[in-house]
Amino acid sequence: MKLARVLLTMVFVVCFSAQFFPAAAGEQVTVVGWGGNWNKAYEKGVWKPYMKQTGVKIIQEEWMGEVAKIRAQVQAGNIIYDMVSVEAPGAEIGCAEGLFVKLPRSVTGDPDKYHPETIHECGVASDTWADVMVYNADFIKGKIPKSWADFWDVKKFPGKRQLYGQAQFTFENALLADGVPVSEVYKVLRSPGGVDRVFKVLDRIRPHVIWWNQTTQAMQNLASGEVVMSDGFNARITHEIEAEKKNYVILWEAGYFYGTDLWVVVNGAPNMKVALDLLTWFSEPKNQAGFSNNFAYGTGRVEAINYVSETKRAQLPTAPQNIKYGAPYDIEYWVENKEALEKRFKTWLSK
């Protein structure tokens, strides 16, 4: 294999050498986010101020969360990403595999100053999102739903509802509908029979549910009145309300769970020092707020909210007025159980 590798490399490096070696520049760092408006918000609110302050060049990339790609880079010793926003379970798995650098306190600051589950030994929250209950006020008039129990109540609120076709999110929402308080949900899930209870609750609503697969789909069904209620990611709903003038109402008070994507630094990153410096800078509440001011997702530091404008604040899952109704997704629970529960859920779904 060695010989093949040498030959292949030689032939093609000769052919395309010009493209392979980017012109050496000053200090730079490659930062990988989720693309689209998310990247734009980071660029405007966080990267630009940092670049201005330090002169470091930040190269922004986007990906779709395939931890396998980081694994491949690390195993091959050919690392392109420096700093990546990874879904929390992926960060946990990658951290245990040694794909990511363990972050010292000098970078992250005091863990007690973060919301729970927004800091990890390998990462700090890049964005804190929430899966919330929402309804379209164009189609629900008069009596309005107030809780997940109402979501499940097809007599009081006739019509189709919509849920995310995944075990995570749906399980939590089902237990909320069954009257479990947010703080107890994982206690119930971990207890014997907890998961069976979830499926019993889901059986009750099953004929009335349209399952969504992509946010685009969820928003479309909500807009057309195909469904009267849905769950969905809060920033996307806010976007529809603001940019598309939709008449959606987010029910924070129904209870919600928030999840995090974490900034991690890839082990062996070519610009490790810059990446760590950037993260140190980002760990300041003031600097984190730059993201939330441009996007309806929160960040890790509790104090960051103080630097967010008043109007934006109400849209964030981490805002004091909202977070009292919320709790974080339990990363440990889902890392251990995701494959098995996802399988069980999909089996139930296709019955």
Place this chain on the structure above:
Amino acid sequence: MIRNAEDVRRWLMNSATCLVIVYLVLPLIVLIPISFTSGNTLTFPTPGWSLRWYSEVFSDERWINAFWNSVVIAVSSTFIASVFGILAAIGLTWGKIPGRNLIFTLAATPLIVPVVIVGVASFSFYASLELVGNRISIILTHAALSVPIVLTTISASLRGFDRTLLRASASLGAGYWRTFYKVLLPMISPGVMTGALIAFIISFDEIVVASFLSIGSQRTLPRLIFSGVRESLNPAIASVAMLLIVFSAFVLALVVWQHSRRVRLSNR
């Protein structure tokens, strides 16, 4: 009476055909007005007309970068596939190789094996070679996907090739390479062209392998479209799609032109 039934049948057949053709082609045509919308969403009828989404595409560095990536990858993989394809087609068509059919079948497998498997497999393979994250891995995999096509089209045109021409050329004192360039290649060039164009389209269009193997800046055009679509459908996507359709119409026109030229040549 029979005459009448015949007409009804013909009418039914023709209208069915029209409907199917409409189903196949109309969607591509509907895209034209949508891509010229002045609105922010992909609604129809459009609120007004403008070129704004086209200019957005042409001014966005990411789209241009992705376009060039796709071109470089497609050209290189087509070249590689054509070289291997021509040689192998000569060997397989003219040689009396035992197990010839088996070799053809095996060479066709890259076309048949689901592309997800090819994507995952080449991902783990090139990762172990430290070749993930540059264009080489995508080029090589795309070339492997294109080899069967090139091999088939070239073999087809070789079968119609009169081999006494080679002897004539040799008898006139031309060497192997000269014969190859001056006699063989021009004669089989329609087959090579068709194969190469299909190979180009395969690579230019391919998304699964490209998404597994590309990291960051080697993102190809389809890959960029794909990640854009998953977030939201905006008219910029429609105008990129429109450009791609125009592009493939152009390539198809090339093929048809090649084909008619070949027909004219052989009629002479």
Place this chain on the structure above:
Amino acid sequence: MNDGIDVKSMHDRGRTPSQWKYVLCIAPMAVFLIVTFFWPVARFLFKSVDNSDLVSNLPRTVIALADWKHTDGIPGEDVFAALVQDLADAHANGKDGIVAQKINQRVVGTRYLVIKTARIAAKGGFAKEALRENVLKRFSKWGNIELWSAIANDLKPLTEFYLLMSVDLQKNPDGHYESVPEEQAIFLQVFGRTVWISIVVTLICIVLALPVAHAIVAARPNVARVLITLILFPLWTSLLVRTIIWMILLQGNGPINSTLQLLGVINKPLNLIYTRFSLYVAMIQVLLPMMIFSIVAVMRRIPVNLMKAALSLGSPWLWAWWRVQLPLIMPGIFTGSAIVFVFALGYYITPALIGGPREQMISSFIAFYTNKTLNWGLASSLSIQLLFLLVLVWLIMLMSRFVFLKRTEK
């Protein structure tokens, strides 16, 4: 004189060319395909049975558990010592995460047990004396006999675990195979769904292709050429682009819905996209041209007089078509069906973009396990299933060709 010799030798070369030259011509392609295609795929498929992540990181445990049976009860001191030592090493090498993942795949809910045990073991946190008791006191889950038998059952360099899982089977502690609990039996269902979708797509393609193929064959050459170009055109258009077009057309406020609303046919948008219907519409549009061309290719070789003869003998058209023409078209339908079916089986992008959760086919599960949960053993096993199906289709094709050849020989 000289000329004569030259020409003669050339003629000889032309007539009996040395075969090794041709072999040499084929060699580059063969080597290329082996290196860039067959080897990577084979290597990936091997992952379905590869157990080295587990075995090579637990060398002492492998030896210690060699003679253990689940009837022996919780293993003794020596096994615990071996395990603690192995996990300590694994933690030092950064492999404890992988070991934990592999064990968690077998017994769900043991990931943190393994990781925490490894951490403490690496720090020497378990007293050497009465190690077993010590570990059990800290982590009572190690007293779970099923965990031990799952590990012991699978400490071999090659494992059947993933292959079994991909067909909803598992090994019980006695080493017998059994079905997984009903609630976990997803893969055969997905497999069935994939086949079903492919079959439906193939059948609809046949029905739609037949009139078109007839029309093309019956049309004047110029018209036929136009028809073929029209059908070719979508075939040349990017699959991704065509899927996106359907997304645009079928969406809630898309052209189809708004036109119907303008015409007053409906008063609220129809739910067209993210359904089985939209998946079929998009897939068939992509695959139909191949069916049409396979049928046309065969029909062109059928003499027109046959049908005329049958009709002139007074048989009704449908009867004549059924008895005379269809058998002759059958090879084309078969080829086309094989192509359409095989391509449909591997669909990934279109269901991902245009289908709901219930439209996801086996390819999307392969991608899910590869990218998201890093369970490559399972991804590889599912791929083997899919390839197995392809080989099956191919064999049917071979057999059917044999049947058709025989029939035409008669």
